[in-house]
Amino acid sequence: MPDLRVRALQLLTRRDYCRAELKAKLAAHAEFEEELDGVLDTLQAERLLSDHRYAAQRVVARAGRYGNARLKQELRQKGVGDDDIAAALPEAGDETDRCRAIWAKKFGHLPESAEERAKQMRFLQYRGFSGDAIRRVMRGVDQ
Incomplete structure (x- = not known):
């Protein structure tokens, strides 16, 4: 168990992990799942894993x-x-503001056709922006 805790702390000193991610990384080194869960519970209680x-x-x-x-x-x-x-x-932060900034960086000019407008909207959709944020940005662009 101390070995498992040391491995966990070594990983956590590099960057933060979520519990599931850290559990997957340490699973190969644990003899029993209960042992691994115990180490993770202890780390969470000590606020080293959050x-x-x-x-x-x-x-x-x-x-x-x-x-x-x-x-x-x-x-x-x-x-x-x-x-x-x-x-x-x-x-x-505000999703519409982030959407507008990404649109401006990628395109920066008004769509000249319906196809170009659709392309710009698809790009923003692929990036995970809501339809509402995309519409606000495109409406602002049109004005």
């Missing part, structure tokens, strides 16, 4: 490139709970 902190850091780091839907999806895939995701998303 899904909420991981989600907040991940959202802040990736908010400049992606919309809320994409951020939610990535965090769910990492095993972060919905409560932690909901608490972390406001840290990203």
